[in-house]
Amino acid sequence: MRTSFIYLLSIMGILHASEPTFDSVDYSNPAGYLEIAASLGNRDQIVSQAWELKGNSDLVTIRNVLSWMDSNFKYDPDRAYSWRNYDQAIKEKTYGGCADQGIVCGVLLKGAGIPVIWVKTMDVPWIWDFKKGREFESWSGHVFLEVYVDGKWMLLDPGAKTIYMDYSPKSRILPGNRFAYHKGNDPKEMIMSLQWEQWKGQTRKYFRDLDESLLPVDSAGGTSISPQAYVIGNSPYYQIITHIAKERGLSVPRSFNTKYDEFLPQAKGNVLLIETHNGIPIVSVDVLEKYFPDASKGLKNPDGIVKIGETTIVFLDFSRQLSKINIDGNAVKE
Secondary structure, eight states: OOHHHHHHHTTOOOOOSSSOOOSOOOOGGGGGGOOOOGGGHHHHHHHHHHHHHSSHHHHHHHHHHHHHHHHHHOOOGGGGOOOOHHHHHHHHHHOHHHHHHHHHHHHHHHTOOOOEEEEEEEEEEHHHHHHOOOOSSSSOOOEEEEEEEEEEEEEETTTTTTEEEOOOOTTTEEETEEEEEEEEEEEHHOOOOOOOHHHHHHHHHHSSSGGGGGGGOOOOGGGOOOOOOEEETTTHHHHHHHHHHTTTOOOOEESSSSSSHHHHHHHHSSEEEEEEEEEESSOHHHHHHHHHHGGGGGGGGOEEEETTTTTTEEEEEEHHHHTTTTTOOOOOOO
């Protein structure tokens, strides 16, 4: 009767076993995290393979598992968006991303006697972009493992093959500037990115309501109060212009020679330095004057400088400067 009631609540959306939780792990009971959930694959097969990889220490075992995974799996990005457990991943010999890697690595470590907790994170820049309504290219997160080794909990990144021994499970900001928000013993119940649409829905809901005070400062939301210079140039000229700008105390947030409709508006109110040859800038005057009317007047000025509103535009004519040098390297006297 109770089972039927729970099932009814589940299909009605009242019971959410997959709701993200960060503080529900009992770290005082490592043995409780040796269990391999049935959803993750055939336990007997997992344990059999795990014992073949077991070393003379837990760290050696972890190294053996990661090496075995490298030898037996190939990357296939098409596998990143549908649920697969250990059995399916072994059959297909592919992984689609960090969730696949984390599941296979985690169950093998459990099978070898190492307690494991899965940790879901999202990249901090993605979180801020999402919360501030800024555009982002992709849903950007990562899966880590907490592993109990040598009497303490450590953090393992299977994809990067890196273990962090000086680690506190209370840490919310993990390597790569990632925010930990969900820990558990069953990745399928937790909902990983392999359950793509369901995972996005869960992630959207969680981070929409997240207390911003838990996050590091939004670096993308900062505004420089020092003079800035935007550089339009091709190599090697943009490097030269950038060097000159920095020598004069200007920061250079961007250099570019394409996507003018995207980047020229960002230069407004700053200094815009433009590579020029024989009076012709590398950006079309029509494109430039779309955002800075009458900018071409600077081409007629001896110093190549024109002020358009709050923006200072400088045409750096390299051909004109180079024409003042003889082939022997001496300056031409005017």
